[in-house]
Amino acid sequence: MTTRAPHSILCPRHALLVTVIVLMSVSAPAVAAGPGFTLAGADVRNDDSGVYVDARFDVRLSREAEDALESGVPLALQMQVRVLRVRDWWWDSELAGSDVRTELRYHALSRRYVVMHHDTGEQRTFFRRDAALNAWASMVGHRAIDRVRIQGNGDYVLQVRARLDVDALPYPLRTVALVSPEWRLASEWYSWPLDG
């Protein structure tokens, strides 16, 4: 995967065909000491029909979340993608918002981690946890917005973030998760300007 620094307009405009608008990764690598998600790499592609995003996040689970995972509690991840139209005089308007949901759980009998993509129903198993986490926090070729919707004049921004879906936790855990910072696992919003 090609990675470049975010927040920079990368590609000059090609003709009408597939144009890679932005290829980037986080400039700050995932060295944050605290638990959470940091963007490890991303690829925003553009073709005639739409804008597509690949993204992979580094995951550092908190102790609580690790315990829960090892105890068979499935962890749901929500990777949110949205496209904003930038407005100088008002809040930015959201043109499109979508998310990719993946689930990670431990299969005790086989001693393997199972990662399931909700959208596709695809299920993969992993012997090693880090491999499973990588697969859990990755999305490939997610369609962020239709191309026609960002062809007007104006500045557009694509944003991506990952967060642990606390609402998908079993309900006894939800109350604790709402008050405990151990469960407040979310990345910041990573932004890329889109060339309309």
Add this chain to the structure above:
Amino acid sequence: MKPGTVFRLTLCLLLLGSLYLLSLATRNSELFGELYPWLLVVNSVALVALVLLIAYNLWRLLAQRRRGQAGSRITVRLVTMFIVLAVVPVSVVYYFSIQFLDRGIDAWFSERSEQQALDAALRLSQASFDVRKRELLERTERSARELADVPDGLLPLVLERLRERDGASEMTVMRSSGRIIATSSREPEAAILPHLPEDDVLLQVRMGRPYVGLDPIGDEGLHIRVLVPAAGAQGAPDQRILQTLYAVPPRLNDLAEQVQNAYAAYREVSYLSRPLKETFTITLSLVLLLSLLFAVWSAFYAARRLVEPVRSLAEGTAAVAAGDYGRQLPPAGNDELGFLVRSFNEMSRRVAQARDEAKGSQAQVENQRAYLETVLARLSSGVLALDGAGNIRTWNHAAGQIFGLNLRSYSGKPLLMVTEHHPHLEPFVALVNRRMEGQDSEWREELSLFGPQGRQVLTCSGATLPGGQGGGGHVIVVDDVTALIQAQRDAAWGEVARRLAHEIKNPLTPIQLAAERLRRKLEPGLEGRDAEVLERSTETIIQQVSAMKAMVNAFNEYARPPRLELAMVELNRVVQEVADLYRGSEDGPRIELDLDEALPGILVDVGRIRQLLHNLIKNAVEATPAGERCHLVLRTRHRDDPGFHGIELQVADHGPGFGEEVMDHLFEPYVTTKAKGTGLGMPIVKKIVEEHNGSITAENLSAGACVTVRLPMPEVVPLERIAKGGQ
């Protein structure tokens, strides 16, 4: 309903609603799950607000307590009692609830035998799969060895055969890089995309270590995945890897899945026991804290509501005790406290009514007293009231005037003390004491006092006052009848004089005429000594008759009714004129004048005043011993004293003065010490003075005597007199 009550009820309902939503949110509900943080925030804000409210209430209560405000003590006691009543049971319930939660959930999850059974089932399953895995590994390794010399082109065929022989569901040969060379699957459509292993497994196999593992593959159920290195075809540059997937038999698969699901569910649930406890504890604590704080806050409110009537009563009682009768308290409901407040209001109203009535009675008594005092003050009779012990209680102005002393200085003192400074009152005091000791409830007696103003005749009447201890006593009414008796005496004398004059004057003229006739008839016939005797006798008769006539005229003058000719005159001028008449003769009196220059005019009968002056001068001249020249001083003064406003005229001489024996009857007719005179000079003077409403006193000085005439100048002069005076 009051705004405060509405506010409290609303707050209570909001809190209850919030707590209900909180409990809902802890259940499986997406919506309330989203609301939960907000509920937490709202409840926390409510918590802080309650704490602040309680702190404010506490501060206010303590401030009231420090100020000693009525009802603050009982409020503190009630609040403390309410708080203890609320906190203790709730704390006990909370403690046992937490204990129950803690132990109950722990016991539920830890002491159940299912955990061990499930662990054992899982391990048994894994062990049984391990046996099978070893067997399948050996089978796969055998197949790998058989593939050693098979060229790539023949691999699909060989694989198909081996797969069927080994009973595998999928068999794939790939290069060590992971590139698939050939694959064979039980389901033909799956052969297009074989189930590839993860990179780590390939890496392990590349390093020469075979891999065998259980792999849940999607909906297809459990599979045993075996990867072994396989020798490449001769001349092939790199090593091959053989992956074989064996499907777990359906029955076994179902059983394994059941074990897995049960185990996973149990693990999850036992893991969740802790957060469950925490959730319950958080919710319970929040609910308890909110309820408790609300109860504490309500305790303040309830105590205040309860104590409000008591406080009002305390304040009202203090106000009534301080004399603020009629204080009305705000109504306080229909309970016993309300009854108490109503009773207080009724009592206060009645006390105020009684006070007003007492005030009215007092005012009435005061009015009556003032009325009596006024009546007493206007009485000419002196009234003197003594208490049971003989002390002076009440008196009127006239009493002081009659006794010639200021009774105010003797108020409350025994009547006997009066005699210390006024010994002439001793007969009166003795009379009163005697009568008070006697048994008569009413008495009347006449009494004569000899004081500085001369003889005073008093009629005293007394009565015992009603009343027992502290009351009682005597009232004595005194009338000065001196003037009355004098007037009666004067009237009697006037009548005597008039009758005498009439009876005597009638025969006088015939006597005089007869004597003159006798002399005329006999005188020519007699000679010598007879004639002389006749002459002398008739002369004597005629002279005596003339003298008698003069005397009768004087009587007439004294007895005639008053008829004044009043005119406004300067008295000094009248005195001057009269004095001038006596200045001519050598043997006449020597008159010295001492006149007040600022003498105002006065309304008098000038002729009468002249007669008065003549009489007084004549009286002085006649009183002068033979051989001495009479020396007189005529003095006029304008007086403006408290008891008298008018002109004072004094005639003082240097003679022998009045004799003691005549002093008391000086102004009565026929009282004289002189050889000459009718004895009517001074009575006439007194009569003239009385006709002018004046007073006359005579006193002996160290040398001579002094007669003082006081002529008042009344503001109101009787009309008939002014008319007669020609004004």
